[in-house]
Amino acid sequence: MRTIIELYDERPVENILSTEVFRPERTIILCDREIYQNKSLQSKMRRFLRHRGIESKLVFLQTEIYDTERILAKLNAVIKRYPDCVLDITGGTDAALFAGGLICAKTNLPAFTYSRKRNRFFNIHNAAFADGLECHVQYSVEDCILAAGGAMRTGRVDNSLLYKYAEHFDEFFSIYLKYKSSWTKTIGFIQRASAAGKDEPISLSVRSAYEVKGERGSLIPAPEDALREFERIGFIKHLSIKRGKSVSFRFKDVQTRAWLRDVGSVLELYIYKQCLDCGVFQDVRTSVIVDWEGDLRRENVTNEIDVMASRATIPIFISCKTCAITTEALNELAVLRDRFGGKFAKAVAVTSQRCRSITSHRAS
Known part of the structure; x- marks a missing residue:
């Protein structure tokens, strides 16, 4: 196979998957004027193919994607120049698909499609090579983002090191469940007790009064039992509590310091571990920073995804909340799913709090 004709689709993977599987010399993409002029x-798209080790040439041809006659004219021109071509009708507008059907009925042009649901290609017309x-x-996860024209930035967590801590994530979550009602205060105490001055370097050693100032002039006492649990699982060490006077301990390392200073990290790490343990996904990451433009410029729009996983070519976006989920959070998650995953991508909101029925309805 030397030439594949693609009917441009807003779902990123639909435009490149066949090229990755069949590795033609060239892929000709019929698109509208906006896409034809969008050199970025x-x-x-070419960058992604290079990233995947694919040398196929991408050629963009402009047509009116809602005008069957113009699409037919363009298809006839392509067939005349590349008589060995085949047509992928996985994506495209209704007019483009209709035009593809008409030309296949008049010629022996091979046509095939791909089913995400079955994860197979199928012969539509004279394309036995694709049948089943x-x-x-x-x-x-990074491939999914790159395929949609974005890029993945370094997040709060070095995912390459998480295997060193994974055995403790279930215990960490159990501690959270045990002290769930006072978790915000527990983390609040650690935040204030370990706060560094403006020009001071981050220290793993903590020495604090037994009570620290909370919000609105309140005082937060040391969460003795929770601190002892953190020491038991190895997140802190050298814990010393002098009731009513002082508290001191040392974080295991910079990473555990970050987790014990962030209210939501415990749920994110637990969900990350569950995704790994279920054995369904080939890649799982936490704290994924998505650069919308893909060129990593400082001023670009970015979003952080708490946990992201991928199965085959389908991404799953997971938002983790230890507080109630809001409509705004659901909307943001849906936008990310649509922009970087398309029709078959999944978006999941996980919360450790009860949801209002209206929120559950909107999520579904």
């Missing part, structure tokens, strides 16, 4: 988008062909392509 085209560059990102299983797709073995697997995307990492």
